[in-house]
Amino acid sequence: MEFGPHLLLAVLEGAVGAAVLALTALGLSLVFGVMRVVNVAHGEFFMLGAVIAWFVATSFGGQPAVGFVAALAVAPLIAGLVAVLVDRLILKPVKYDPEATIVGTIGVLYILQQTALMTYGPEARPVEPPFSHRIALPWFEWGENGFAMFYPWGLSTNSYKLFVIAAAIVILLVFWLVMTRSRAGLLMRATQLDRETALAFGIPVSRVYSVVFGLGAGLAALAAVLIVPIQQAHYLMGHDPLLLSFIVVIIGGLGSIRGTVLAAVLIGMSDGIISVFLSPTLSKIIATLLVALVLVFRPQGLFGKKPA
Amino acid sequence: MSSGARSTLLHLGLIALLFVLAFALPSYHQGNLARIMVLATYAIGYNVLFGYAGLLSLGHAMFFGAGMYGLGLAMQYGGLGVIPAFAVGLICAAVLSTVVALLALRTIGVAFMIVTLMFAQAGYLTVLYFGAWTRGDEGFVIAQSARAIGGLDLTDPTTRYLAALVLFSAALLITARMMQVSFGSVLIGVRENEERTRMLGYDVFRHKLAAVVISGTISGAAGAGYAVLFGYVGATFTSVQYSIFPLLWVLLGGAGTTIGPLVGTLFMFYLIDYSSGLTNAYMLIAGVVLVLLTLFARAGLVGEIRKRWVAWLP
DSSP, X not given: OOHHHHHHHHHHHHHHHHHHHHHHHHHHHHHHHHHOOOOTTHHHHXXXXXXXXXXXXXXXXXXXXXXXXXXXXHHHHHHHHHHHHHIIIIITTTTTOHHHHHHHHHHHHXXXXXXXXXHHOSSOBOOOOSOOOEEEOOEEEEETTEEEEEOSOSOEEEHHHHHHHXXXXXXXXXXXXXXXXXHHHHHHHHHHHOHHHHHHTTOOHHHHHHHHHHHHHHHHHHHHHHHTTTSOBOTTTTHHHHHHHHHHHHHHOTTOHHHHHHHHHHHHHHHHHHHHHSOHHHHHHHHHXXXXXXXXXXXXXXXXXXXX | OOXXXXXXXXXXXXXHHHHHHHHHSOHHHHHHHHHHHHHHHHHHHHHIIIIISOOOOSOTHHHHHHHXXXXXXXXXXXXXXXXXXXXXXXXXXXXXXXXXXXXXXXXXXXXXXXXXXXXXXXXXXXXXXXXXXXXXXXXXXXXXXXXXXXXXXXXXXXXXXXXHHHHHHHHHHHHHHHHHSHHHHHHHHHXXXXXXHHHTTOOHHHHHHHHHHHXXXXXXXXXXXXXXXXXXXXXXXXXXXXXXXXXXXXXXXXXXXXXXXXXXXXXXHHXXXXXXXXXXXXXXXXXHHHHHXXXXXXXXXXXXXXXXXXXXXX
16 A cells, blocks of 8 residues: 555545646647637736735635635636737737747736736735635555545545645636537637638628637636645746646647547656656656647647647 | 858947947946846847847746856856856856757647746755755855956956956847858748748758747857846846846847847946936836837837848848
8 A cells, every 4th residue: 555545645636736737738739729829828817816815815804715716707808808909909019920929928928927926025925714624535545454534544635635626626617518509609719710711701800809809818727726826926936837838739730629638647647646746856857748749749739639 | 241241340340439438438337238248148149049030939048047056056066167158158058058958849820829938947956955055045145356368358348348248249249140041031930931941951949949049049159247246146137027028128129130139238228327316116117118019119229220221230
């Protein structure tokens, strides 16, 4: 009873990581899929969500759940509005030229990071979870005395982490319903498939772009609000989510939503599990190189379709 | 005067001016300019790939770092002198850029950018992982006594300035020459229309490969030069930020111009230097400059001058 229980714990940790990563990467994938824009500032929208969550949560005080729910509503909204502004002021004027948008969003990355440093400060700050119960994990084993259940036996998780996983699943389902069943989703898919034809059919493509860019940023911010009670808010925290989201979006196939979610689960889980057993730096090196090689030898991603 | 002679005159004149400045500048600005020339060398290296061949790399910090750590580790643990250690730095950068090029050049566009970013990130993590030798983020200092070539003490401000000038001049003249021969024209052909260049019978892959290796090696030379002239080696120099800086300098000065990298580095350095009296938010300034460049001066300072007034600028 050594390896198994630790693996169970690692899987749970990995699932939390995967849940948050799926939401963040979905935002990046949506923006790339519909607009063909590589948003290098995506990680900073994540950071923005976390930092705003801290401001909102602390200004409410009292019962932590009130502040948390408020943050859940406010942070994605503000991040989304900032993104819409970026779209209107920078991306649209350069006509979504790939190179220019990369350079421009690098600029946005710096601006957001420095603004956060100047207003929020260099410290990492926690947000109190709305609830947090210690849940002991049961463990079953077929031992000398036949089938036995060990409970409680030391390792435990907490209810908030399980809530994060559940919340991510719900958000993903809602997102899927919006994309496949609503008019807004139809407009987005039409724009993704063929911008020119969509324009010819009277779809306000430029407005769709703004909404998509805002929605992408909002998803990242939402993921950040969920993770911030577990992982403190910090002005440099956007770096890792950006890189991991890149990885996920590539593995999943650029612009493929289903691939993105699958890849997020794959990467998030294996990242969580490997770093429990190996040095986190070594596991990151291996993962980064593997992904680079996937892109080199299979540019369309593991789940993507080859362009005709 | 032919445009070739004009540009030779421009480059030699620039080098002569920088030489005179070594003795005319007050010590504060002399120190700054020495640093700027080393960083401009890095920008020149970046410009070969981005400006001329049109490949946007976000991973050049790994080449800068290869030169820096190649030299730094060889001096620290191998006990080599400056010249052989510099050669080690160059070889490291050349080998790394060849390997990276062979893999990364299989991709194009956005994928190329992301692949180089990932390789660089792996490089950065590797530096951290071998923290026992590299001392990770903290970095290590190269002993002052070791930083000398023959009897020349590289820690003396004027000697250091002149050494930086030699490094910078070499990079400038090599790239300037490269653009006068057909190799450079083929690179520009690749940038403008890869398919057509291929149809004309040029081996596009070979040219791109050479561009990455030359670009990476010049960047590595800048890294090695930085380590020996300023005596410090640290993981920060291999982080994503240091991949973005040369992009910023080159865009600011003018991609695809020979003197643009120096102009961009100079401008950015002093912009931050002067504004840091008002605010310490140098990243904010870098960000705003990037956004303004994207919106209003896609060709950069020298590029806009060339476009509007002086068409012969190399």
